[in-house]
Amino acid sequence: MKYWVDLHIHTCLSPCAEDDMTPNNIVNMALIKGLDIIAVTDHNSARNLEAVIEVGNRQGLLVIPGMELCTAEEIHLVCLFPALEQARTFENLVYSNLYPIENREDIFGPQILMDHEDNVIGKETRLLSGACKLDVETAIKEVRRLDGVVIPAHIDRQSYSMLNTLGTIPSEYFFKYLELSKNCSIDKFLNENPSLGPYYYIHSSDAHFLGDILEQEVSLDLNDRTIESLLGLLR
């Protein structure tokens, strides 16, 4: 069956995201737009996942626990996990590999932690949006060890893209899916990068604003609407 998805959405925990990217706003906006499954992928953190998952459970939206990791090479990887527990295990590893840089709200923006009723329960003080010390290879290995899936993020872009930073998508990483940004034409992209033909592609919003969340634009064919089925397809 066909399910409408958007597998790359930030909450107000990401410093560059708008403050109204709250758990309830995200879930309700995704439902208004007719989505069936979303993934929440804050920069280097899993701390707002529980709240969004809880709202999703209540409102009937499947929320995949995820993270947008910024590796030591400054490459963004969308990491998706089978459950909150694995996302938290990975977060522990990432946090122990963050550079000791405090967030400056005046420069980067606030990093807001919320509960399932959109109450502010705190702020993350370490800067989340920069690189951590984990390199791509280690990160991929660790996510897969936790039964998660790694998708290189927005590879068509100039910044934080694996293709731009490494100049290639190394075949030894065995990716199945690559992410393109919302408005990137796949035909144009493959014309410019013919060697990347064998991969599957998924467009995601990388939403930092509520309005950016995808409409019914990207669908996946799954046996049922479960995390297992989704990760099984992407793996």
Place this chain on the structure above:
Amino acid sequence: MMTINELTHKLGLKIITEIPKKMEKKVTGVYTCDLLSHAMAKINEGDVWITIHTNLNVVAVASLTDCACVIIPENIEIDKQTIERASEKEVVFLSSEKSAAVLCYEILKLIKD
């Protein structure tokens, strides 16, 4: 001691964002690195920072480190929103047709003289 204004004239740099009050700021060093996290940790206040990145994060790193100015080498085109943000945050952006290596060499020579 050289100011950003003098540097701009001596190297024939193109001014992308002119922040009048910043143009008299002293240039005390030069640093080049395209890994933003590394640059963030290493740029000293008063440094000229040379990077090929032209995204919004460059403005954040420049503000955070209080570098003298940013030079984009090799006539690389700069994102419109980066120029807007740089004006807003009062970060001087300059550009040059020269490479980062040549710019470093010339700036170090000027600082030494």
